[in-house]
Amino acid sequence: MVYNELRKDYLLNRWVVIATERSRRPTDFAKQKTEQAESSSCPLCVGNEHMTPPAVMIYLKQNCEIEKSMDHDDARPKNWLVRVIPNLFPAFAPPKEQTNQAQIIKSESYGCAIGHHEVLVESPNHDEDPADAELPQLTLLINAYIDRLRELSAKPYVQYVSIFRNYGREAGASLSHAHSQMIATPIVPRIPAEEMAASKKFYEQHQKCVFCDIIEKETKSPRLVLENSHFVVFAPYASVHPLEFWILPKKHASNILGLGKAEIEAFAGTLKTSLKALKDLLNDPPYNYGFHLSINRDARDYYHWHLEVYPRLSIWAGFEKNTGMYINTVKPETSAAELRKTIHA
Ligand SMILES: [Zn+2]
Ligand SMILES: [Zn+2]
Numbered sequence: 001m002v003y004n005e006l007r008k009d010y011l012l013n014r015w016v017v018i019a020t021e022r023s024r025r026p027t028d029f030a031k032q033k034t035e036q037a038e039s040s041s042c043p044l045c046v047g048n049e050h051m052t053p054p055a056v057m058i059y060l061k062q063n064c065e066i067e068k069s070m071d072h073d074d075a076r077p078k079n080w081l082v083r084v085i086p087n088l089f090p091a092f093a094p095p096k097e098q099t100n101q102a103q104i105i106k107s108e109s110y111g112c113a114i115g116h117h118e119v120l121v122e123s124p125n126h127d128e129d130p131a132d133a134e135l136p137q138l139t140l141l142i143n144a145y146i147d148r149l150r151e152l153s154a155k156p157y158v159q160y161v162s163i164f165r166n167y168g169r170e171a172g173a174s175l176s177h178a179h180s181q182m183i184a185t186p187i188v189p190r191i192p193a194e195e196m197a198a199s200k201k202f203y204e205q206h207q208k209c210v211f212c213d214i215i216e217k218e219t220k221s222p223r224l225v226l227e228n229s230h231f232v233v234f235a236p237y238a239s240v241h242p243l244e245f246w247i248l249p250k251k252h253a254s255n256i257l258g259l260g261k262a263e264i265e266a267f268a269g270t271l272k273t274s275l276k277a278l279k280d281l282l283n284d285p286p287y288n289y290g291f292h293l294s295i296n297r298d299a300r301d302y303y304h305w306h307l308e309v310y311p312r313l314s315i316w317a318g319f320e321k322n323t324g325m326y327i328n329t330v331k332p333e334t335s336a337a338e339l340r341k342t343i344h345a
């Protein structure tokens, strides 16, 4: 009897069974081609700006310059490159009027979902996803993440900002126009909170950042997908999804606010290359990605931001939902090898 391997996440108390005897090849997950109905009434397309609430931030194309602005009154400029709008049905909504900290704490104790929920329209082109986007456009998107994170994280009632992207209907994207979302919350949600607590403990015990340590190990492991001067991409040791990969900056930082121009460009390039590999390998599968970061100054030394990419290739059913333990039918080492091969093809 050969047992399946049982692996634990670097930090989280989360276990996964690597069930390779089911021996599915990553390419078994390749998506069948389906006809996508094109909507002529996409509310995120150029010309339909009036279908959305006024933008809280837009990058406008002004001759050769990019100007940062927002929608004023009824004016809705159409020469935008990136457009950030409040979600029409927000999960978290800002306080009604100027509210002080004491009131916020009071309202939070009454269970109000105070915060922000924004949609970042990534491009004027309906289908311009990161895997296909031009690098300057993708760089603008990263800049927009940083600009919005700076503004939202400065609010007294915001404790965490989740930046994420749902791609494909099966991954939860209700609009097909290229977009990301940002949700600012009045508490730190469970997974980042657990990561932060575990990295803090590691730091206190070893006087070093656990993610810097992970980078050192994974760049020499068979799980490495790609490495350049600023970033590493690898399939995490206890991946819970087939083809899951994470992008980590080599330079230690707890969030993306301090990224320089060269690092932003390198991040755009790294993101594009790895998402393109996923797209080519599996015929454009649905996925979610999300940043893990900290806006708490205390976490500066011990927390290390990263982006986690979760291809939606398996369905979590009774066992996963019931236990929080996962079964992954593709070894992370195999996922990494397939992604590497696709990048170098
Ligand atoms: Zn559109
Ligand atoms: Zn670090």
Ligand SMILES: [Zn+2]
Binding pocket: 195, 292, 306, 308
């Ligand atoms: Zn994480």
